[in-house]
Amino acid sequence: MASNARSAALEAAREEELLRGRPYAVMRALRSTVTELWSDKAGMFGVFVMLVMLVIAIFAPLIAPYGPDEQSLFDRLQSPSADHLLGTDQLGRDVLSRVIYGSRVSLQVGLAVVALAGTFGVLMGLVAGYRGGRTSSFIMRWVDTQVAFPGLLLALVILSVVHPSLKAIIIVLALNGWMVYARITRGIVLSTRERPYVEAAELAGCKSRRVIFRHILPNLASPLLTLAVLEFARMVIAEAALSFLGLGTQPPAVSWGLMIAEGRDYLASAWWVITFPGVALSLTVLGANLFASWMRITADPLQRERRFARATTDPSAVAR
Amino acid sequence: MGRYIVRRLAQGLLVVFLVTVVVFVTTRLVGDPVDVLLPFEATTEQRAEFEHQLGLDQSIPAQFWDYLVGVVHLDFGESLVLREDAMGIVLERLPATLLLVAAGMGLAFVVSMVLGVLAALRPGGWFDRLAVVGSLAALSMPEFWVGMLLIYVFAVELDLLPSSGKGGIEHLVLPAVTMAFATIGRMVMIVRSSMLDELAQPYVQTARAKGLSGRRTVGIHAMRNVSVPVLTLFGWELILALAGYTAVVETVFAWPGIGYLAYNAIVDQDLILLQAVVFLVAIFVVVINILIDIVYRAIDPRIQLA
Numbered sequence: 001m002a003s004n005a006r007s008a009a010l011e012a013a014r015e016e017e018l019l020r021g022r023p024y025a026v027m028r029a030l031r032s033t034v035t036e037l038w039s040d041k042a043g044m045f046g047v048f049v050m051l052v053m054l055v056i057a058i059f060a061p062l063i064a065p066y067g068p069d070e071q072s073l074f075d076r077l078q079s080p081s082a083d084h085l086l087g088t089d090q091l092g093r094d095v096l097s098r099v100i101y102g103s104r105v106s107l108q109v110g111l112a113v114v115a116l117a118g119t120f121g122v123l124m125g126l127v128a129g130y131r132g133g134r135t136s137s138f139i140m141r142w143v144d145t146q147v148a149f150p151g152l153l154l155a156l157v158i159l160s161v162v163h164p165s166l167k168a169i170i171i172v173l174a175l176n177g178w179m180v181y182a183r184i185t186r187g188i189v190l191s192t193r194e195r196p197y198v199e200a201a202e203l204a205g206c207k208s209r210r211v212i213f214r215h216i217l218p219n220l221a222s223p224l225l226t227l228a229v230l231e232f233a234r235m236v237i238a239e240a241a242l243s244f245l246g247l248g249t250q251p252p253a254v255s256w257g258l259m260i261a262e263g264r265d266y267l268a269s270a271w272w273v274i275t276f277p278g279v280a281l282s283l284t285v286l287g288a289n290l291f292a293s294w295m296r297i298t299a300d301p302l303q304r305e306r307r308f309a310r311a312t313t314d315p316s317a318v319a320r
Numbered sequence: 321m322g323r324y325i326v327r328r329l330a331q332g333l334l335v336v337f338l339v340t341v342v343v344f345v346t347t348r349l350v351g352d353p354v355d356v357l358l359p360f361e362a363t364t365e366q367r368a369e370f371e372h373q374l375g376l377d378q379s380i381p382a383q384f385w386d387y388l389v390g391v392v393h394l395d396f397g398e399s400l401v402l403r404e405d406a407m408g409i410v411l412e413r414l415p416a417t418l419l420l421v422a423a424g425m426g427l428a429f430v431v432s433m434v435l436g437v438l439a440a441l442r443p444g445g446w447f448d449r450l451a452v453v454g455s456l457a458a459l460s461m462p463e464f465w466v467g468m469l470l471i472y473v474f475a476v477e478l479d480l481l482p483s484s485g486k487g488g489i490e491h492l493v494l495p496a497v498t499m500a501f502a503t504i505g506r507m508v509m510i511v512r513s514s515m516l517d518e519l520a521q522p523y524v525q526t527a528r529a530k531g532l533s534g535r536r537t538v539g540i541h542a543m544r545n546v547s548v549p550v551l552t553l554f555g556w557e558l559i560l561a562l563a564g565y566t567a568v569v570e571t572v573f574a575w576p577g578i579g580y581l582a583y584n585a586i587v588d589q590d591l592i593l594l595q596a597v598v599f600l601v602a603i604f605v606v607v608i609n610i611l612i613d614i615v616y617r618a619i620d621p622r623i624q625l626a
Contacts, residue, residue: 145338148606149335149605149606152563153563153564153582153601154339156567156594157346157347157591157594157595157598160586161347161591162346233460237462240464241464241564244568245567245571260464264468267471267472268476274469275469281465282457282460282465289460290456
């Protein structure tokens with residue numbers, strides 16, 4: 001009897017060993033994330049919006065009923081109809097198609113700036129937090145000085161001298177956006193440096209690069225992801241504002257900010273020309289904001305516990 | 321305190337200096353100013369004369385020195401389009417911008433304080449939900465778009481308010497509301513969450529238990545602590561408004577301030593005028609930054625200025 005129970009336990013242990021392989025862990029993580037998302041409708045909405053925008057941007061030529069520059073001067077400033085669901089602009093171009101193509105610039109700029117500024121900022125923050133001393137104080141002074149002056153005006157000066165290509169816009173926005181990442185990274189590095197496991201790794205003779213990337217960096221994953229999504233939203237708006245001022249995307253390229261700028265003169269007679277690109281812009285930003293605030297709670301075990309406790313005691317709290 | 325202010329002023333001067341350096345480098349070295357500033361069809365003689373006029377035929381260090389001396393004397397040269405002293409034009413336009421920022425940010429402060437505190441008093445209630453959803457929507461909309469929608473509704477459709485320009489108080493309403501819009505969204509969030517944190521503190525419960533009225537507890541005890549994070553954000557919003565939103569909002573409403581001036585300078589490629597605007601805004605930003613830190617100290621003596 002006793003040996004029977006022992007062999008059953010061994011069997012179970014072996015089974016678990018097998019299941020602990022990567023695919024299983026990934027599946028489980030994925031499943032719990034999806035249920036987490038369902039429990040939070042706002043976060044779900046955010047993810048949904050971001051995914052839809054991504055699909056629209058990638059498959060724009062397949063989805064858009066017309067080309068983005070297809071002009072038809074006979075159909076100028078037509079109100080929304082069956083032929084043109086969101087109407088046409090001052091050159092007879094289909095607003096819906098232009099909104100669809102415009103998503104490409106917004107997503108491209110947002111993603112590229114986040115990647116560029118994030119990489120640079122995290123590296124600087126890691127170095128400042130891990131090295132300490134003079135290197136750290138130099139980097140943090142630099143950050144303070146740049147933070148003390150919001151870069152939008154400097155961006156205007158730079159872009160009015162350099163031709164505002166997509167690349168220039170991305171670089172200028174990244175130059176203005178890396179400091180947040182550096183600050184957060186440094187803060188977390190400073191607090192994790194003192195942890196016993198980091199000290200143990202150092203004592204065991206790990207090189208500093210290994211300590212930084214294997215032991216410290218994983219702690220940064222969730223706050224940095226949240227920050228990246230928030231920054232994405234901010235950069236999408238920044239690109240639109242630059243394009244509106246004439247220093248962002250240049251015609252014939254399409255961007256939501258540019259569409260709003262072009263439709264300005266026809267505001268009194270054709271509200272749809274500026275309204276729909278603005279709706280697309282706001283929805284994207286709203287989606288990113290909701291997604292980020294959901295992630296902030298979900299990625300923090302303490303907050304997650306609290307939410308779970310609230311949900312079990314008060315069912316109506318789930319909707320919140 | 322005195323030493324702190326001196327150190328902050330020194331840091332501020334450094335910021336202003338670096339801004340002027342960056343502006344100099346971008347306008348003189350990255351692009352050829354003659355190409356940027358003169359029309360495409362200018363003759364060689366015109367180019368040479370223009371170079372001489374701007375001092376571009378001198379060495380780079382000499383140019384930089386001249387530029388710095390000019391900046392210290394607030395002399396940026398003549399605007400290339402308006403043919404007047406650039407700083408003079410900017411200073412002339414400044415009051416309009418200050419009026420707009422004061423109106424917009426004042427409105428944002430009052431509205432977001434009221435909404436944020438009311439939302440925090442009944443967390444989860446219908447008003448709280450409405451305030452959270454509303455402010456999330458508000459902070460997700462770009463200002464220039466909000467401004468145009470307001471023009472469409474209130475100037476075009478309802479014909480209640482003027483759509484652009486400066487004049488009586490009715491001209492100020494739409495630009496100020498536009499400027500306040502996104503700021504209210506962000507501020508309500510902060511006011512609400514810091515008020516919620518504060519109301520959960522033991523001292524609030526003590527005050528309540530001792531029989532203090534709810535209004536007094538919230539209004540005097542909690543409000544004092546809430547004001548620190550709220551003022552931090554508000555100071556930053558003020559800076560953003562001066563250095564960012566003015567350009568966009570003033571352009572939408574053709575409001576004759578320095579933001580609209582900057583926009584026109586960009587359109588006309590008037591780099592000298594643009595430099596003057598950027599310099600003045602840089603000084604404002606630095607001063608506001610220092611003021612915020614001093615105000616902190618006055619509100620919360622626990623904050624050590626270091």
